[in-house]
Amino acid sequence: MPFTALGLAPALARAAAELGFSSPTPVQSEAIPAVLAGVDLLATAQTGSGKTAAYALPLLQRLLAAEPLTPRRVRALVLVPTRELAAQAGEVVRSLAQHLPQRPKVAVVFGGVSINPQMMALRGGADVVVATPGRLLDLVEHNALRLSGVELLVLDEADRLLDLGFADELARVLALLPAQRQNLFFSATFPPEVQALADALLHEPTRIELPTVATEDAVILQQAYLVDSTRRTQLLRQLIKSQGWQRVLVFVATQYAAERVASKLHHGDLYATSFHGGLSQGARQQALGEFKEKRWDVVVTTDLAARGIDISQLPVVVNYDLPRSAVDYVHRIGRTGRAGASGLAVSFVSPATEAHWRLIEKRQGLSLPLEVLPGFEPTEAAPSPSPGNGGIKGKRPSKKDKLRAAAQQGGQGD
Numbered sequence: 001m002p003f004t005a006l007g008l009a010p011a012l013a014r015a016a017a018e019l020g021f022s023s024p025t026p027v028q029s030e031a032i033p034a035v036l037a038g039v040d041l042l043a044t045a046q047t048g049s050g051k052t053a054a055y056a057l058p059l060l061q062r063l064l065a066a067e068p069l070t071p072r073r074v075r076a077l078v079l080v081p082t083r084e085l086a087a088q089a090g091e092v093v094r095s096l097a098q099h100l101p102q103r104p105k106v107a108v109v110f111g112g113v114s115i116n117p118q119m120m121a122l123r124g125g126a127d128v129v130v131a132t133p134g135r136l137l138d139l140v141e142h143n144a145l146r147l148s149g150v151e152l153l154v155l156d157e158a159d160r161l162l163d164l165g166f167a168d169e170l171a172r173v174l175a176l177l178p179a180q181r182q183n184l185f186f187s188a189t190f191p192p193e194v195q196a197l198a199d200a201l202l203h204e205p206t207r208i209e210l211p212t213v214a215t216e217d218a219v220i221l222q223q224a225y226l227v228d229s230t231r232r233t234q235l236l237r238q239l240i241k242s243q244g245w246q247r248v249l250v251f252v253a254t255q256y257a258a259e260r261v262a263s264k265l266h267h268g269d270l271y272a273t274s275f276h277g278g279l280s281q282g283a284r285q286q287a288l289g290e291f292k293e294k295r296w297d298v299v300v301t302t303d304l305a306a307r308g309i310d311i312s313q314l315p316v317v318v319n320y321d322l323p324r325s326a327v328d329y330v331h332r333i334g335r336t337g338r339a340g341a342s343g344l345a346v347s348f349v350s351p352a353t354e355a356h357w358r359l360i361e362k363r364q365g366l367s368l369p370l371e372v373l374p375g376f377e378p379t380e381a382a383p384s385p386s387p388g389n390g391g392i393k394g395k396r397p398s399k400k401d402k403l404r405a406a407a408q409q410g411g412q413g414d
Ligand code: AMP
Pocket: 019, 020, 021, 022, 023, 024, 025, 028, 046, 047, 048, 049, 050, 051, 052, 053, 310, 311, 312, 338, 339
C-alpha cells in the first residue's frame, strides 16, 4: 500500500520514498489516518517500528494548511527523553518535510550544549520544536519561545521520559500548553505511572497496540552463551572473528566497564570505542556518527544506547553484562532487527548470573539453550544460594532484590 493511500500528500510520500520507505510499517498504517483525523493517539510502539515517521508524516501534513508563522509561536511540540533522540527525530522531520511547498521550520533543542545558538534558531518562531523537557523550559524562561499556540503535542518514549525523572518538567511543560490540542502518546511499555500520565493527558484516544518488537519478532535470533565472567572479552573477540560479525553493539553494566572492554578490544585488532553518559556531548555524537558511518566495528555502551538510538542495519547486539530487567532486555535487543531487517542478539551468561538469566528468560517466555563454545567451558562456581532468614514474613528477598543482587554480580568480571 502506498503512503498516499493513507491520505498523505504526494510531497510527503515522495520524501518518505527517498528515505527508503516505500510502504508504511504497521504502526504507520494505523497511526497516520488517526492523526490526520485529529484524534488523540495512544500507541504502544518500540523504536524500530517506524514510530517517528508515524507521527512526523501526519504532523507535517497538518502543518501544510498553516498560516504564516507567528513570532515565537510553536505549532507542534515533540518531547523526547534524550539528546540523541531529539537530534534523530528532528532529522527525520526535516527530511520528510523537504518537498513541501512551504517548508516548515524545525528546531531541535536539548541540554548539554550552549543555549545561545538554540535561542537564535528559535528567533521568528518555529513550526515544529523537538525538545528534551529541561532545555525546553530553560528556553521558555529565556522568553525564546511560547507554548500557548501548540496545536499538536507528541510524547515520544513516554516511559523513558518518566524513567529519566522528567515527571516534574513534563508537568510544567503541560501546564504551559493550551487546553485545546491534539496529543500523540508513544511508549514501549505501560507501567502504572505511564498509564496514569496517558489517562491524564489523552481525550478518548485511538489505541494502537503492536506486539513488542523483540521477543515476538521472529527476525531477531536470540542466543545465550555460558562463559566464565573472566573470559567474556576473549569469547566476544572469538565470536566476532569466527562469525564474521560486523558492527556490533555491546552492552555492559557500567561506564567503567564500557571503557575497559572497548579498550581491551581495541588493543586487540578490532576498531572498538565506547559510548556512555560519562562522555561529553561532542564525544557521544562523534562516536554515534562514526558508528553509523561504519567506521567502528564495535561500540561498547551502557543502557544509554538501549533506547531511542536508531542505527539502521545494526546486525548484532551482545549483552556482555546482562540487563537488570526483562524490560531492559527487550529494549537492548530491539537495537537490532529494525524495521524488518534480521538481527542477532547474544547474551553472555556466567555461572554467577545464570539465576538472573533464568528470571529474564521466564519473564520473556523464552527458553534458549545455554551454548558453550569449545575452549570456553565454564570453570567458575555458581554462588551458593544466600541463606534463608528463617522464613520471617516480609523479609524474604523479593524478585526485585534477586534481580538486583544478580545484576551486581553481573557487573564484575574481566
Ligand atoms: P523508528 O521506530 O522511528 O526509530 O524507525 C526505525 C527504523 O525504521 C528507521 O531506521 C527508519 O528509517 C526505518 N523506517 C521507518 N519507516 C519505514 C518504512 N515505512 N519502511 C522502511 N523503513 C522504515
